Amino acid sequence: MIVSASLLATAVVLCAVGGILMLTRPLTRILLGAVILGNGINLLVLSSTGRAGAAPLLYGVSLSRVTDPLPQAIALTAIVITLATTAFLLAMAYRSHQITGTDEVHDDLEDRRIVLRAEVLGERAQLREQFRSGAEPTAEERERYREERRRLRDRLRADRARQARGRDASGNLWNDVLGADPEDYARDGDAKADDRYPRDRGADG
Amino acid sequence: MNALVPLPVLLPLCATGLSLAFGTRLGRFQRFISVAVLSAVLALSVILMIAADRHGPLSVHLGDFAPPLGITLVADRLSGLMLTVSSAVTLCVLVYSLGQGMTDRDKETPLAVFHPAYLILVAGVSCTFLAGDLVNLYVGFEIMLVASFVLLTLGGTGPRMRAGSTYVIISLFSSMLFLTAIAMTYAATGTANFAQLAGRLADLPIGVQTLIQALLLTVFAIKAAVFPLAAWLPDSYPTAPAPVTAVFAGLLTKVGVYCMLRTETLLFPGNRLGDLLMAIALASMVIGILGAVAQTDLKRLLSFTLISHIGYMVFGIGLATREAYGGAIVYVAHHITVQTTLFLVAGLIERRGGTTELTRLGGLARAAPMLAVLFFVPAMNLAGIPPLSGFIGKLGLMRAGVADGGGWAWLLVAGSAATSLLTLYVVAKVWNLAFWRAAPPGQAAAGTVLESGDDSDDDADAGPDRIRGTGDEGITPAHRPAGQAAGATLHGRAVITTSRLPRPMVAATAATIGIGLAFTVFADPLTAFTDRTAAELLQRTPYVQEVLGR
Incomplete structure (x- = not known):
């Protein structure tokens, strides 16, 4: 042929x-x-x-x-x-x-949760190791340690908020189509978003 | 008699048209059409199966074009059996979904697209079972897939869109691979007709044969969710509505298995890739069931057992003896019914307990004894406890493995025994968590709760639908807090728990259990039939003669 x-x-x-x-x-x-x-x-x-x-x-x-x-x-x-x-x-x-607000295909929630959890736990363990192994920590060091831990916790929280956003629409069509700021979703703040786009309120109610 | 062969495809397609034309205004008419047509398809399938068993395969060349040009539909024993089991199961699931729809009062916002899509799905499945050439098989797949896209993303909620995108992309990719395989086959042999290919493929160089075989096997393995290609399944199935998940889990993967059976016996006899298939089967069984052990969500857990048990059928195909094919066919029939039943029960559990998350369920054995029975029988059936049909299938496969006596065969026998033990462990875990232990505190409060209907089922105005939320009356799905179950209803609304299960749903679930039990009661005729089917598959001549002869 x-x-x-x-x-x-x-x-x-x-x-x-x-x-x-x-x-x-x-x-x-x-x-x-x-x-x-x-x-x-x-x-x-x-x-x-x-x-x-x-x-x-x-x-x-x-x-x-x-x-x-x-x-x-x-x-x-x-x-x-x-x-x-x-x-x-x-x-x-x-x-x-x-x-x-985006057309990206997200990771599987379960996969991402496992990965992130493992990451955060690993980092925290490392941090604690460093903190404990040193001699008597100064107040400044203690403060920095707390700061770091807060940062890690925030990462987990932010991810949870993102997941919540992935699960549901905010219910506000205007925001959903035009893509409001992520903070609006994260704070579960439909009320806040409505303040920003007041003309939408009539359609919603 | 041959004129009946295209009807299982044609009837649902015509009914789809009627359903779309009248359905939006006449919901009752739509429901009547769906039930009537699926019953007719079931009757036809039984007739075809019996006719194929008595007089050999039946075939139709549509438009009377000779084989390489026209579309050929063939019904032999295997097609007949698959059609019968699948149409029986789809009918039960339809009744279940009707029950669910009525209970959820879908009247206000009729979901006009569910029935047409469901009918098209049935048409596609029938088309793949009857296809007599690769191109028609491809078309059947696509009909089925497009309908399944729509069904999987019903309601268009967030989780369903995500799950749907995985599923759509994977399906799309496997379709492309399938088309490539068809192009190669056609370039090498000049035909896509199974009966002609059976003769011509053997003349090709061994490398080309193996390439085509491996490509086709990959395509069907994606559809059947065999282990290395199964990651999409537990990701995408659990979010769909319960009846949709049930019919997908029961049927769509088995369509892939059917295609493997058909091509391995008819096109590539001699079992060149048998060892590979057995290795894949072992991995699929063991890794699938270990995945199930790790899950705490009932639907995900069932999805993993589904992957695991596909391994049994691939085991039978890999052994490629008459007993093994017989066992694999019994197992396909058994697994279609049992997996569908389990997903239907999962839907009922979600309706009763508000979630399928096992850690938040409990005490259902006391709260809903009927539900406990409905779960217990198919669960034991899945694990392969003796009098039930799972045992018959597993016994057949293991006997074939022992009779074969090779190293891989023994390994597989051991693996399948271990897998059934682990399956028993998994279902026992579900039983303990969801049914046997005391209810965890605050179980019923989760989600929106349907007040148990004070026998006012018939007055549509007041209805039992008053929502008793957790204080906030205006709770809508969009404002639901994350983490709650993502909706078992067809629309993807919030879960509504009832203390009394809707009767049509229970009846449909019981009917699928009844089909499973019938396999046990009529075990002797069934195994005799599958043995004849296996013999026919290995012989190949009846099929080829029916299509090409005269």
Whole structure:
């Protein structure tokens, strides 16, 4: 079977680009990756035809010289399916943006909680080790130690707030669409956000 | 008789159209259509299974195009059995979801998209089971997947969007791989029809054969959630509504297993990658169940047992003897029903206890004895306690492993025994935490609580839906504090706990348990049937002759 090298090369490049885009976090980029990858693979399907022949029409062309129409049919099916999935992904990216203010795919909550907890606990243990091993700590050192511990605790809290934000929309459409400041979400501060965007209140109530 | 073959795909698709056309205004009509069509599909599947068993495979070339060009649908014993089990289970789950929808008073905001999407899912599943060529298999997969995207993200809440994006991206990627495999197969052989491929693949160089086989196996392993490719499953399933999770867990992974069975027997006989499959099966079993041991959320825990038990079926496929295929097919049928049942029960538990987090549940055995029974039977079934169907499947597989006698086979027999013990440990843990111990303080207060209906179920106006929150009446899902269960209702609303479980939901769950028990009662005909199925799969000629012959 004779295969067009340019077709194959294009397919390979498209697949590579699409694959890399699909490894990123924002859903819109993943969407673009899926589209490009899909096109690359459609070319791959087309290239399984072999040498190009005459158009596969019913009359006026000798049947032995026509291009194999089956891969074209497969590719058409695949294009239609990719279209549907693309539409769905796009809707999903939009909805995700509405809810969290960004269309990035977050880590699994459980994974992130485990990682962060381990990190914070490790750092705290190290800190305590340093603090204990030294001689009689001065007041300044004690103060710094407390400061550090407070910082670690804040990190855990901030993460919890972020998780809470990931779980639910704030309920304020204006903020959800335009993306209010993260602090507004973190402080569970719908009231505060309403002060900022007073025109939204009527729609909400 | 052959004309009946396309109907399990066509009927749900037509019903989807009707459902979309009338559904928004006539909710009752929509429900009636769904139930009627799924019952019809069940009846058809039984007829097809019996016909395929008596007279050999049935096939249809749509539009009367000859094999390489047209779409071929084939119903043999394996397809018939899978269709029957799947349509029985989908019917039960539909009744369950109807019960849930009625109880949640979905009338005000009818979820018009649930029924059409569910019907399309059924059509897609039927299409994959009946597909007689790779392209149609791909199309069936896609129909199923697009419907499952919609079902998984119903309501569009935050957690569901996140879970859905993982699922969608993984599915999309595996579809791309599948398409690549189809392109390669077509380039190498000039056909995508199973029956023709069965003849032509054997002539290819061994390397090309193995490449195509490995690619197809990867695709199906992603769908079936076999261990190294299963990380998406516990991530995405638990957030969906209970009936949706149940039908996904029961069916979608088993569709992947079915495709493995079909391609390994029909296209790649001789079991070249048997050792690899067995190694994967062992890893899947052991790592899956260890994951389940570590979980404290019931739905996540069940998702991990699902991954673990897929390993049993892959074990059977890897052994590739007649007994092993027979055992694997019994196990598929058993596992579809038992896993669906367990997720349905998890939905009931969430409804009763307000959460599926095991650390916050307790005392359910006293509070809801019926629920305890509903959980106990399928849980023991999953662990493989003797008279139940899980035992029959495991026994068949282990006997096949011992008969094979190879090193891997013995290792797998030991591994599967250890896995069933650990499964028993896991379900015992759930039983102890959720049912047996005393209720932890403040259990019922969590979440919004539906006041137990003072038998006023029928007056829709007042209804039992008055929400007794934790003081704040105006609690809406959007302002719910984080950490509460993310909604078992179809809309993704707050969990509503009831002291009395809705009757249709209990009845549907009991019906799936009944199917599981029927496997035990009719164990002899069932194993005889699966043995004949395995023989037919290994023989290959009936299938090929039916499609190409005449």
